[in-house]
Amino acid sequence: MLDVREFRAACHAAARRTAGSLVEFRLARRATPSFHQGVIAYRDKTVAVVCDRNAPLTAIAQPRVIEGVDALDSGPLTFLDIPGLHGALETILGHRVLTKADLNAPFQQADWPHIAATDIKYWRPTTVGEALFNFWD
Template structure:
């Protein structure tokens, strides 16, 4: 897998700013999905740094934690509760209603994608500030890099 600039959420002072994900679109798609599964949406606001936005969709039968990268249009689903500042303990595959996110332009990552070893991830397009962060934090898998609490 090849990562685009902005994957870590970092850039240097002289670098051109990286585009931000359309959070309004993300919310809209999640609200529509929740409506169809008789659920509701809540948004998590974390104190401190994170590379992602988090929304929770609660249906009568299941809770889904939706993670959307702040700079890339990629989405993951957490399989365990989020603990601010701690590495994410697990990911789940996209639920059936996640097709709506794909139609809206988001890429839904699978568990297999997120567990990809960093040795198989191409980072040649990342800015030097991002490569510095990768060397410092040493993520083992793609999910650790994309969905992080680095500061």
């Protein structure tokens, strides 16, 4: 698990290294979602660095509302590949940042033992991204 302060610092540092600006930090304060977001703005786009709340897993996605009715009705995240940001995060965090291909791959429960079997049985995720970064209750 990544400490929130460490994640926040990594988002700030990665934004600076890639000519972006950290504009918002969205903490998941309730049971859902399963991730926090550091929202980084660039001249031509805004992206979210997402961090799993229970494991050292990080990815890049389109920013999402994480509280309220809009969050629950919004479906799975849309993951992005931003090579410069991926590289900066990996250097700062010291672990691999999951790519769009990793996250859109078919989910195999044996590969992710930290996810509760009861959640898998109930929610039936089809991709790795759905299983790791979700709004399950």
